[in-house]
Amino acid sequence: MPVTPEQQAEIDALRSAPRSTLRAVSEGMEKHLYSIYPVLDHGFVRVVDYMGDDAAICQAARVSYGKGTKSVQNDEGLIRYLMRHWHSTPFEMCEIKLHVKLPVFVARQWIRHRTANVNEYSARYSILDREFYIPAPEQLAAQSVINNQGRGQALTGDEAARVLEILKSDSGRAYDNYEAMISQDGQEGLARELARMNLPANIYTQWYWKVDLHNLFHFLRLRADSHAQYEIRVYAEEICKLVADWVPFAYKAFEDYRMGGETLSAAALDCVRRMLKGEDVTQENSGMSAREWRELQEVLG
Amino acid sequence: MPVTPEQQAEIDALRSAPRSTLRAVSEGMEKHLYSIYPVLDHGFVRVVDYMGDDAAICQAARVSYGKGTKSVQNDEGLIRYLMRHWHSTPFEMCEIKLHVKLPVFVARQWIRHRTANVNEYSARYSILDREFYIPAPEQLAAQSVINNQGRGQALTGDEAARVLEILKSDSGRAYDNYEAMISQDGQEGLARELARMNLPANIYTQWYWKVDLHNLFHFLRLRADSHAQYEIRVYAEEICKLVADWVPFAYKAFEDYRMGGETLSAAALDCVRRMLKGEDVTQENSGMSAREWRELQEVLG
């Protein structure tokens, strides 16, 4: 996604006009504001605004717990305590507003996270651009043979070439026909709200997406996870980098307790306790199904 | 959307096995349960479950207002009072679960109503059917010339024929290629989560959608409105009929105070008061913009 000179000029103008504020400022985030971080072939993520910083999380927690938080000596310790014990409301006191450009099929997954504010480009009002996601060759993956949901190895040779050719030509034809239908050159022109139905799910849309930090962490835990579909994961990973600079203590705690953590069931905990006592625990005597047992083995390395 | 014999047999089986319950029962809704009500060319709405009835709304209101509701003599009067004075919580005490089949571009509008529960058919896991929305000729409308959003007159003659031909052939080709890409016949087969990106927004999806009556009324007010896009309005209208049989008092109040009502601004109210005193009010002396004045004239007939 090359930034056009006009876009770059607009971003430069926004970034060249610092103003004075009495609000909490995150220096780490200021350096990213407005800049475009490319994702996929035509997509991007950029920060349009934010509210709060690590200190704001602590400030809210201290209102709640009053003198009860005095014993935690510093902000990082308090934030780690809050994350570990699932005290979610202080994290809700930070907010971020992103401008995201993304394929429609990614947008359809993303929107299922309901606790957020969204303004999406409307194809009822306006005409969509001719921009389609065409996977890079290494992402043209086969259906997984072990997982109904998911991908296996990348396609190769003729098959890969055929698929790429289909995606490109069908997108192009659909857009040509979209333009032909809405054209008012020598004809009435079909309503935009109808013509859009001819466009495939790899066309790009864009939106402003505003969310609090607690719900953003929930989104990132699911979408930056290795099981998430690649095309949404790359957005989540890009956002992770921004959050790491915005609220470094909170992000570190999120990595340790959420992204890098695992929830063990009662049965799994029982197995671990028996193993630590030296018992020879097998799937047969574990009380767990074969699938759960395999998942536990993966967690325990 | 012709119901297949298998579907009809399943519905008949569900409808032939009444069971005993101590819960509130709405006779008006029982007669609709499970039945398929066709919408558009391949879509439908059907009620899968419901909770509560008109009496349940009153019961909840009486918990809140205690003896304060004794003076309202009957359920219908109380429900009208609640609706008129925007007491929304008693209406939240009823819930409905619908099974809806709808084109993806309609689903994208619908999902923006966030306060609802949704389980959508996943094209990551499963293969979509070859079913596309192709508008009826009278719905093939031109772009409105007075409204950026919306439709004008139906297209006619060659233009209409060209548009129909495009929508049909592009849908068909996109689906043929979708099938070709995921096929594992002599090739690896592209992952479903990728192949779906080739499908246009008029393909049908389906979901279970569960919502409380207050939020359903909000949805219906916006989507059964004459300004809503036709393709979502027909779903809203079908749901209106079901709700009218489910909670007849609440639905009647909704029609009178919401669907048939209008909100007048402070300036508009001032104009109306002056008119009623016999003053000759014009746009020039109204204090309103030309557009607002025109909207007021429409409201006042």
Added chain:
Amino acid sequence: MPVTPEQQAEIDALRSAPRSTLRAVSEGMEKHLYSIYPVLDHGFVRVVDYMGDDAAICQAARVSYGKGTKSVQNDEGLIRYLMRHWHSTPFEMCEIKLHVKLPVFVARQWIRHRTANVNEYSARYSILDREFYIPAPEQLAAQSVINNQGRGQALTGDEAARVLEILKSDSGRAYDNYEAMISQDGQEGLARELARMNLPANIYTQWYWKVDLHNLFHFLRLRADSHAQYEIRVYAEEICKLVADWVPFAYKAFEDYRMGGETLSAAALDCVRRMLKGEDVTQENSGMSAREWRELQEVLG
């Protein structure tokens, strides 16, 4: 609520350290940041942070409506259009964080607005202060004789004196006993989470409350309304003043279309149309109940 010298020093310190930011800044709001605005006898409202301004509302709307918003020439016109046509999502793009000190019985009403983030002072962790709301004499009102919910005239003479005396002495005794129960002086000391149950609903609590502008307007419409209980209305009115300086165009539109507007039912609209044609409309031939008719007369002045 006299501000303590320590509090004032902290506020002065926060206000004396402007920082540089690239974000949208609302000059009108910057002047209020951190300052304490007293409400009731010991309560206050103060702004701790905010995100966005009038321009941010328009920016989000223009992402949605694309070229469709070009025809609206300026920000104020666009904002008024959005408010008039119930386009709520652009208003969700602004956010405010308030620090509020308020009596518990007010907090219990307030918290029913669910779409907000809250961190409340916890009386499980910490000890509440000896501060109780005692109404000013002119607010010591009798039960309304025409409305199950609401107040009539102020009490006078002996009755007023008795009520004031009860409120003061019961609060004082309850707090003395609260302190006595949690004291660890010569005894174990009751757990705070239990001792708090002895405190009456006029004790003050405090919280951080964060909400987007759309939901804030909804709160203000209900709580700054003349039918709202006085003790929450004064908070809403104080917040109205802050919002008027923060997003002046949006606040003006809110006043015109929401606070000053009225929703007329289908039957009421029909009456108005008949009146404007010169017909003599009475309650008898209006098709409305006596109560609805009376409400319409009030609206029409």
Added chain:
Amino acid sequence: MPVTPEQQAEIDALRSAPRSTLRAVSEGMEKHLYSIYPVLDHGFVRVVDYMGDDAAICQAARVSYGKGTKSVQNDEGLIRYLMRHWHSTPFEMCEIKLHVKLPVFVARQWIRHRTANVNEYSARYSILDREFYIPAPEQLAAQSVINNQGRGQALTGDEAARVLEILKSDSGRAYDNYEAMISQDGQEGLARELARMNLPANIYTQWYWKVDLHNLFHFLRLRADSHAQYEIRVYAEEICKLVADWVPFAYKAFEDYRMGGETLSAAALDCVRRMLKGEDVTQENSGMSAREWRELQEVLG
């Protein structure tokens, strides 16, 4: 909380009038409908309505995952899979409506769970009953010495007697004065919306509370936990029993994967892996703080 003869008669009447429905019926829940399950000294929980059963969870999941769920052979297996992999939306397809009577200080904790529908008895409209929570002697606990939030051992002897006496006499006096202030016998009578402020937080209120099963599980995980305050935990435990009869497969999965499970951080997992390899891991070489180490020891037994 003895049930009055009138209440019992009403419950008996409701339970004696089974009706016919085509909806999903949970036999396990039907036996509980309307019955009062006492909690604390005057509180209760009772089921007023419900929607769905274990099969409804699977039905919704099968809509989502289509043929992808065919490989899971039975409903229980599918439910366990959904719970283990945090697929929350199918659980949202069940709904329950409870009538709860509870002390105000418990209600204040409970209401923080925002994703639910509530109709609470309004003390603006109506007069509260003279019913206060007075802890049983074994629940009159001292402040914990190791935890800012929480209780230690039960108080004994004179101190316990003093506390009980205070709670009883302050409640009684507050209520006497509440009645005296609102009385219209020989005086105007203070407005109810004001008089209620004299009542302490151990007075009972009641509400209808409606929530979907996913959010109910979240509530139960936090409130049936051993760290939750006793006075809300007993409500959660009573609800657990009802849910176990309503959706037995889902409840069992909830017990195994949520209530009985634990989330281990990245550092904790690393320690467990090292221990299982036979390494001697101590707090010093664990990379964890003393507090986190202690928490891990507790989890590992």
